[in-house]
Amino acid sequence: MSKPLPREFYQRCTIDVARDLVGRILVHVLPDGRRLSGRIVETEAYLGPEDPAAHSYGGKVTPRTQVMYGEAGRSYIYFIYGMYFCFNVITREVGVPEAVLIRALEPLEGLESMRARRPHLKDFELANGPGKLCLALELERAQNDIDIVKSDKLYITEPKSPLNVAICDGPRVGIGNEHDAVHWPLRFGLAGHPSLSKPRFPNYQE
């Protein structure tokens, strides 16, 4: 098994973590031995009490958001729109409820499994959105609040061959119209990658 990124990686400034996670590899090894993985091509930073788009806005603590106050390097998976899951990683120190949402992957391992579940999709479309990547990697409630620094089943690691591609940024997706948080450039992506989610990054010219 390749080495998970260390706790220190996630204990830094959330914006830096979000940008630095782009290009790295998310791995999920299932109980039956199947290995599902993909290159992270898009992320978003969520900045805690002062971020109107964060679940932890205003320092809110609920059964759902409790994980956000925990240790950096744990997973935060929540159920949304009655049908989908979203996968996040907790950042910063204990008590500071910030996280990075993983928004899109380029599928790398386990393509047969992913195609079998979504036969009508092209390979690059199997995980090009936060809900879709959870379907592709089979991430759900059971994977919430896992320590992805210590786990050998769910972790993020360095790619064998890093891509030398520019990282673009833009406003976050799906967070409504309140405040000027709509415009904060907290979304990061591998410039021009086919597996980026919709909508397109506005400031990136292909």
Place this chain on the structure above:
DNA sequence: TTGCCGATTACCT
């Protein structure tokens, strides 16, 4: 290519 809409449920007020 863009935009609207319905699906479906946990969570919060």
Place this chain on the structure above:
DNA sequence: GGTAATCGGCAAC
């Protein structure tokens, strides 16, 4: 009871 860090289908342009 309203709404959400979404997706896929379909209509219109």
